[in-house]
Amino acid sequence: MDEFLEVVIQEHRVRERRESDGDALDFVDILLDLQRENASRTPIEDDTIKAIVVDMFGAGTQTTFAVLERTMAELIRNPETMKTLQNEVREVVGRKDEIDEQDLEKMPYLKAVLKESLRLHSPSPLLIPRELTQDTKVLGYDVASGTRVMINVWAISRDPSLWENPEEFRPERFLEMSTDFRGLHFEFTPFGAGRRGCPGVTFAVAVDELVLAKLVQNFDFKLLDGAKLKELDVSESNGKCPLLVVATPYVC
Structure with a gap:
């Protein structure tokens, strides 16, 4: 990976594209611009650029396919x-x-299905840890500066005081409410909220909606012979019980 990213950086460095060239800058172009602008103040090393690129790939792929796999599992169940x-x-x-x-904008049920999947199976159940920058008080508790805080969105999304029949997979609930995951409703924050919310939320949702729509448009799904729907494991784990299905092309 390091060797590959070294080649990518050097190729971009040779081109040194600018917005004035008429071509849009890509992610590596922007990082290299930042490196040049900060060379005399706070130098940004090539290894730092590589690490950021790897982070973006990891955050933008693992969470996305995890959401899709769990959504398909719930649909099959x-x-x-x-x-x-x-x-x-x-x-x-x-x-x-x-x-x-x-087309996607005309599919409210598709959006409701993804919201319900994100509610039950957040790809980051504890989000990213936060650290307080100053002493504060929360619900009567004194929390000192430097305290690391974990937000348990998995538990909040299954809280019976906030959700009716929280353990049920029922997308219809989101057709009846305006609750969204953009950070305005704190009972539903699979992507976090505020300035530290996930910067890739728009990209992730667009990919998940498009892929899910294409899957259910083009295929019918069933479990392997002998498998029972209610025995399908949808517990939170990585790679423990992969989803194995038979996909049959749909002919309209």
């Missing part, structure tokens, strides 16, 4: 929900081969 979603997507798309952003 709930065949009626799967059928409702497939009907919506196939009706909106019709006989088109491709799905675009305009």
Whole structure:
């Protein structure tokens, strides 16, 4: 990985593209610009740029496929929900081969399914640790500066005082409320909130919506022979019980 990123950096350094060239700058171009601008003050090493790129790849892939896998698992465990979603997507798309952003905006149930999946299976159950920069008081408790704080969004999203039948996978709940994951509703913050919220939320949601829509548009799914729906493991783990299904092409 280090050797590959070294080649990427050197290729970008040779080109030294600027916005004035008429081409949009990519992520590495911007990081190299920051490196040049800060050379005399706080130098940014090449290794730092490589680490940031690796972080972006990791944060933008592992969490995304984890959400998709758990969403598919919940849909397969709930065949009626799967059928409702497939009907919506196939009706909106019709006989088109491709799905675009305009199509996604006409799929409220698809969005509700992803929200419900994020509620039950947040890809980062404890988010990213925060550290207080000053003494503060929270609900009557004194919390000292430097204290590390973990936000248990997994527990908050399953709190029966906040959610009706919280252990049930029921996307319809999000058709009946305006609660969203953009950081304005603290009972539902799978991407965090405030200035330290996930910077990739828009990208992640767009990818998850598009991939999920394409999957249910083009395929019907069932478990391997002999497997029972209620025995499908949707517990929070990494790689412990991979989702194995039979995908059959759908012919309209």
